[in-house]
Amino acid sequence: MEYNQIIRDTLRELGVGGNYIAQQRAVVAIQLAIEDEEAAARLAEKRKKDAAKVLAKDADISARF
Numbered sequence: 001m002e003y004n005q006i007i008r009d010t011l012r013e014l015g016v017g018g019n020y021i022a023q024q025r026a027v028v029a030i031q032l033a034i035e036d037e038e039a040a041a042r043l044a045e046k047r048k049k050d051a052a053k054v055l056a057k058d059a060d061i062s063a064r065f
Contacts, residue, residue: 003034 007027008018016023033040 003031007031
């Protein structure tokens with residue numbers, strides 16, 4: 001994970017400081033995208049499918065009311 005410090009410095013320059021809980025997740029996601037683009041794409045696709053399921057369930061619940 002050689003890009004760790006560069007990513008953190010860049011995020012800090014963009015206003016995402018170390019106090020943000022999501023910063024570590026962003027660092028890991030960026031490292032994954034750099035080191036294994038295919039794995040990052042698979043993970044993104046899975047997250048899209050998971051989000052679609054949640055949204056569909058919410059829409060179904062809303063339609064009942």
